[in-house]
Amino acid sequence: MRRVVITGAGTVNALGGDVAETWAAMAEGRCGIGPLDIRDVDRLSVKIGAQVRGYDETAHFNRQQIALYDRFTQFALLAAEQAVSQAGITFSGELAQRSGVVMGTSGGGLQTQDDNYRAVYEEGKNRVHPFVVPKLMNNAAASHISMQYNLQGPSFTVATACASSNHAMGQAFQMIRSGLADVMLTGGSESMLCFGGVKAWEGLRVMSRDACRPFSANRNGMVQGEGAGMFVFEEYERAKARGAEILAEVAGFAMSSDAADIVMPSKKGAARAIAGALRDARLDPSEIGYVNAHGTGTAANDKTECAAVADVFGHHANDLMISSTKSMHGHLIGGTGAVELLACIMALRDGVIAPTINYEEPDPECALDVVPNEAREAKVGVVLSNAFAFGGLNAVLALSAI
Template structure:
């Protein structure tokens, strides 16, 4: 591995991880599902599903909010906030941190979401428009606001430093985690809870996506020639990012090091992605990390399973990596958990940590036919054992906003 290009400031490590998504209610069950290549996508169980053209999704099934929260909490927590708090609880337990005094003041939260409290909006528009009600619950606004999850995390764990929510559609989580990384690296904060959450699987949420005609009715098959679109998921993942020296000093279990981040804008089209914009984000993240292309063994792809994304992403990777593109592995775990939109990069970072820590590369499932325009090793259908020293996680959003993170093992 090459020497670090320059001193960028403090080193940043991940000392806690938590999740809830269609594959599992915590990190161990999610990683086990990814290693098995299990699909979490199935028939949607939501109100008025019979009026939807798209009736599948990566839904968190068997979920009972009353098992996690009391009546007052449920009145205040939209589903996306609930998912965030559940993921954060696991991450905080793993990190073994508590926040008081100066550490509390120097620690914060930055999370990604796209829809925020969309279920709350959907239910209340239904109440006033369809049911004709003239009165709504008093907490609708604090429940639906996009920063609700961030604020509840800060309240729950006494995080008093820089805290905000990032909304850049499908890149929200990666942008959020990139900000958390840079805040610790530059000394603005010592610990950041970061990641993202999404709960868009409601009638209005799916109906809006149907309109674009990019959704699959049967499966998410990234990079496969017979792919026919994306499938939405839901859930959250939250990580504890921490100053390396502090983590070492307290003997924390370090899951991985965050070494680079880059973000670019295509400045081209509101929905069609640009290979150049993606490539600049990929090369930017490697440069920021001081990584050479040969150092990168695995990429967690954006890999939505749409015609437009997958060939653009493969072209970007081919250009960014040159001959090494044929030697690295790149998979899309969206084939298993669906596209969590603003939360997707966070859940996908778990696959990156598994690659670095456990030497298990999560597969792209549903892969049936090679596509000459996606001629990379996409780890089809079965997980693989491989030792990798550095990985990337790609996220390319509608609106042409791209965010790529680089991680390596410690």
């Protein structure tokens, strides 16, 4: 099987408009969560989120593009531009035909849906813009990225709720490893911070009204975020031959289904995905130095995830660092795994472990080293990134230094 490496990365999220800003914020333990600035926020019970603040779409796109690009597509295109620029790659000829894009998103063009539901149901309009469907469809971002970069190979969107990005990146990894493609743009994007998006999540009663405190005994729920993370995955020998800078190697991937409950997580399902990623990467549990946790800040997820980690790693779990960067950038739902992969790359490249901020009280059911409140310098060679979604769908990636 062919080796797969990451040669480019890009992001737009509440912590920063690019990778360097995001890494600096993670290293400082900065919080991107604050009061929501959206229409009808006074009608919401939850009034906080990790918004991309100060964002002006007209600074990046013209009027015709804005008519076609929902906010989630805009974020994806900006992140992809950064990743492709860093990779220093141009897609033409045979390479274009052997390159594609796999995107993760859960809501797709939810901002567009929200605006048009208002127009029809609240304002009584009988016509909507002719581009509403191509603007809100879940594959819009993947399609526009493929057109932007002439990616003529496998291109599609994965929608598996909070595991969408990890599933997407796992599929991109497997395509290159198996020989189906040579280069893939992959990651995820989400922009659910509109009235309808937040109101729907309020109904689940899993949202915090003040802060995201993963693994802390006084945690009281998750906080939504928005943004995108995009990467260039490339076959190793090809990247090496052209002298590309290699950020990390994608060493393994596994996915599992709880087949149990639509919202409650399963320790067994999560453990199968974690163990499967280790097997796929041919790694011993003792080789893992850091796990970027799903770590939503809900009582159910955090204790279940810690139990799954303890089951898989045994005694080594006590030596393992595990943190949740959702405490800083919020839960990007379908885009969350992509932004969290940046924390994994930072750990491998810079030896900086992003912290779990807002940690206040130890929880006996989360008795692991959660890197509380402050980043830590530590040399690690292999890391994992966990994603566990509603619907019981789990996806775990293993990355290694190179």
